[in-house]
Amino acid sequence: MMASMKHNLVLFALFTLLSTFVVSQANPGYNYGFDWGGGWGRGGSNNNNYNSLTPYFYDYSCPQANDVVISVLEKAIAQDRRMAASLLRLHFHDCFVKGCDASLLLDDSDNFVSEKSAKPNANSLRGFSVIDEVKATLEEVCPETVSCADIIALVARAATVLLPLGRRDSKAAYMKLANTTIPPPTLIARKLIASFKQQGLDEVDLVALSGSHTIGVARCTSFKKRLYSQNGKSQPDVSLEKAYLNELKSVCPSSGGDNSISPLDYATPKSFDNTYYKLILGGRGLLFTDQQLYSGNHPKLSQLVKSFAEDEKLFFDHFAKSMVKMGSISPLLGTNGEVRKNCRRVNN
Known part of the structure; x- marks a missing residue:
C-alpha cells in the first residue's frame, strides 16, 4: 500500500474489524500490503531450491498462495475471532524449537513424539485444522510446492508483515526440546x-x-x-x-x-x-x-x-x-528437509 496511508499493523483487521490492513516497512524497497507479488525482477527466481529466504518465493511456482491463505483465514476468523491470535502463536512456538520448520505440526509417529504434547503446547495451541485446510487447498492448486513451514509463515504474514519465504519442512518432531526452549x-x-x-x-x-x-x-x-x-x-x-x-x-x-x-x-x-x-x-x-x-x-x-x-x-x-527476524531462525533451505503433502506427517 502507499506510504501515505495510515501506518498501522492491525492484526487480521480486514477480517475481524473491517479496518485498514497496512504493514511496517521492515525491509526497505519491498512493496508492502496485499500486493505481495511483483515478479522476480526484484532479485527472485522461478527456481524454488533457494538457499535464502525471500518474500517472493512462490511468485511463479504458486502465485495463488496468498489468495488461498486469505480466503481460508477470512472464513476461519469469521467463525472464531480468537483464531487470529492462535494462528500467530503457532509461528512463535514452531520457530523456537530447532527453527521455523513446521516440526510443530507433526503428529505422533513410530519415530518421534509430537511437539503438540509438550507442556507449553498441550491443551494450549489451536488452529491446526486451519493450517490443514490451507495445505489441502494449496495441494489442489499447487501440488507438492508450498511447504507447511511456509504456510505457518504465510498465516503470520497475512496477520502482520511481509515475511520472507523459502523454508522446507522438518522430517522429525522434537517434543523434549519444545519443553525446554x-x-x-x-x-x-x-x-x-x-x-x-x-x-x-x-x-x-x-x-x-x-x-x-x-x-x-x-x-x-x-x-x-x-x-x-x-x-x-x-x-x-x-x-x-x-x-x-x-x-x-x-x-x-x-x-x-x-x-x-x-x-x-x-x-x-x-x-x-x-x-x-x-x-x-x-x-x-x-x-x-x-x-x-x-x-x-x-x-x-x-x-x-x-x-x-x-x-x-x-x-x-x-x-x-x-x-521477520524470528521467522528466519534456522530455516531448512534448498534441498534440506522436504515439502510435506500433509502437514501432520512426513512424506513416505
Missing part, C-alpha cells in the same frame, strides 16, 4: 532475556514480540499462581494492580476453573494496538512474563515498554522487524 509464562526478566538470546533475539525483539499479546486470551492455569501464591507464601504477586487482581480472582477461583479464560489485553482485546504496554505500566499485565517486562528490574526492558506505550508506530515498526 519455549519460554513458560513464569520466567523472570533475566531468564526471559536468556531464552530469547538462545534464538538470536535481543531485548527489543522480546518486548516487541510480546506485543502480540495485545490480542488473544490465556487460561487461568497460566496465571493463577500470581493471584494466590506467587512465591509459595499464599500471597499474590505484588506487581499486580489491586483492582485488576480482584477482577482476575472472580474469573479464576483458588480452586477449579483452570480452563476459564481472560483476555491478555482486557481494554482492547480485539484490536492490534499498543494498549498492551499501557496496561503493563499500570500493573495490569495478565501473565507474569508480561509484567516482568516492566516490573522485573531490568531498565532496558522497562524503557522499551514505556516507549511502545507512548508511540504506537514505533511498536509497529519494531514488531514487524522482530517478526
Whole structure:
C-alpha cells in the first residue's frame, strides 16, 4: 500500500474489524500490503531450491498462495475471532524449537513424539485444522510446492508483515526440546532475556514480540499462581494492580476453573494496538512474563515498554522487524528437509 496511508499493523483487521490492513516497512524497497507479488525482477527466481529466504518465493511456482491463505483465514476468523491470535502463536512456538520448520505440526509417529504434547503446547495451541485446510487447498492448486513451514509463515504474514519465504519442512518432531526452549509464562526478566538470546533475539525483539499479546486470551492455569501464591507464601504477586487482581480472582477461583479464560489485553482485546504496554505500566499485565517486562528490574526492558506505550508506530515498526527476524531462525533451505503433502506427517 502507499506510504501515505495510515501506518498501522492491525492484526487480521480486514477480517475481524473491517479496518485498514497496512504493514511496517521492515525491509526497505519491498512493496508492502496485499500486493505481495511483483515478479522476480526484484532479485527472485522461478527456481524454488533457494538457499535464502525471500518474500517472493512462490511468485511463479504458486502465485495463488496468498489468495488461498486469505480466503481460508477470512472464513476461519469469521467463525472464531480468537483464531487470529492462535494462528500467530503457532509461528512463535514452531520457530523456537530447532527453527521455523513446521516440526510443530507433526503428529505422533513410530519415530518421534509430537511437539503438540509438550507442556507449553498441550491443551494450549489451536488452529491446526486451519493450517490443514490451507495445505489441502494449496495441494489442489499447487501440488507438492508450498511447504507447511511456509504456510505457518504465510498465516503470520497475512496477520502482520511481509515475511520472507523459502523454508522446507522438518522430517522429525522434537517434543523434549519444545519443553525446554519455549519460554513458560513464569520466567523472570533475566531468564526471559536468556531464552530469547538462545534464538538470536535481543531485548527489543522480546518486548516487541510480546506485543502480540495485545490480542488473544490465556487460561487461568497460566496465571493463577500470581493471584494466590506467587512465591509459595499464599500471597499474590505484588506487581499486580489491586483492582485488576480482584477482577482476575472472580474469573479464576483458588480452586477449579483452570480452563476459564481472560483476555491478555482486557481494554482492547480485539484490536492490534499498543494498549498492551499501557496496561503493563499500570500493573495490569495478565501473565507474569508480561509484567516482568516492566516490573522485573531490568531498565532496558522497562524503557522499551514505556516507549511502545507512548508511540504506537514505533511498536509497529519494531514488531514487524522482530517478526521477520524470528521467522528466519534456522530455516531448512534448498534441498534440506522436504515439502510435506500433509502437514501432520512426513512424506513416505
